[in-house]
Amino acid sequence: MPAGPYVALLRAGFRQQSRSAYVNFGGLLTNVFFGVVRTIVFTALYQQRGSVSGLDLADTITYVWVVQALFAVIFTNWQWDFARRVRSGDLAVDLVRPADVFLATGAFDLGRNLSQLVFRSSLPLLGAALLLDLHLPTSVPGWTALGVAFVLAALLSFEFRFLQECTAFVTQDYRGIGRLIIFPAYFLAGFAIPVDFFPRWLQTVATATPMYGMLAGPVHVAQGLHVLSALALQVAWVLALGLLCRAVLTRSIRRVVYAGG
């Protein structure tokens, strides 16, 4: 399978996202603002206790800034481009092309997310690392692991969105379904509060979903907590969701083609 078209799409996605620098900067400011507010809130919470659920203040502040780093990657690409192509029939053009639809869409999406990671995610995180007391990796393998975790999160985010957007094959109201899924996913991934602060039973549930790989996993890698199992879970989910995406796409296309669409 030639890599050429996929690399080209990756670069195209990267370029497209990087072009909207002004919007990215605004988004960056938003991230910084939320990061500052949540840092203040957690600092106030930790005034009475040194450690809660095994996390101290530095661990939790680290969590706050990893959330801000990954927020754009997980959520802002949720613009239903693929779903729109499905509804409008433009997808037929993609099917005629030699590149695999799933991989091609994924390559472009990954390009966009890599741009987000470089120009938006890394800056507040590095800034916070310099100005605040975080528990970030201090070795090259540690930082590499964190980078890998971020990229895996981006892939998982794509696959999760892709699956949701495939509902466009069967309904006009894919957006409505998306809105219903976003908030449970947001919560289970740990964007509202760290997964470590969930009640035990909810922690187990959250860790068993792919949402873990989107945020909680990378947070643990950053904090240096069970790094290898976090990465392994991420990889496993990327593969599992990837296969599921493939299967859903193939069946959906076959049904559409049979219907003459």
Added chain:
Amino acid sequence: MDDLLLYLRLARATLSGYAARPVLLITGMLGAAMAAGVEVVAIVLLLGRFGRLGGWDAHEVALLLGLAECGLAPALALAWRLETSTFAALVTSGEFDAVLTRPISPLLWVLASDVQAREIGRFTVGVGTVVWAGGAGRVHWSPAAVGIVLLSAASCAVVLMAVHILGAAVTFRTGQGTEFVNALIFGGVTLASNPMQIFDVGLRVLFVYVVPVALTVYVPALHLLGRTGPPLVPRALLPAAPLAAALLLGLSLLAWRGGVRHYQRTGG
């Protein structure tokens, strides 16, 4: 006055569009309810682990959150068309020219064209949170207390709408959406959902005296909970909440008018 009546007719027409797509409305309302609900669950779980935030317990903080959501919901419902990236598209595409031809103030036309009924979901969660948090926090629901809640929600909504309008006014001049507006609105609500004593002077001044989201949420809550506020945010500020909201709205309308004139001068 005619303009307002016309706005109501147009808004009603927009809303009746939902009747044709009930599934869209229901999923939207559930989504908005979840957006607010997630925050409530988060604060309850968090304070379950930590005990107190700035000396306030879970119910007291949840009351702040409930009030803020009650203010955010109407603002998002009414001002959705001013959402920064969609409004930027309206301006840059020249579609705004068509708005200027209508026999109604352009702002009211724009607002009427997209009323988000789904925010009822968020409002419901907000009200539910206020009722639950107040009950558990032993708030005495006298008519005065109910009046304070209404004052808080209305003032907060007006402040947030004014921020939307200010953002739109800026968009007229820059031709681009600005995420900064979202930061002030959603960031402001997030900030105001926490007791102000945990924030330093700079943020207190910013969100009580400049973009007074916290003024409209925290100060009323002080009265409901029978608490005193930190330096710079005393209980006595309560009457300032609606006044500040009205002032900010006035300023935003002036800015909007300036923006429209700029748009017309530069050929649209």
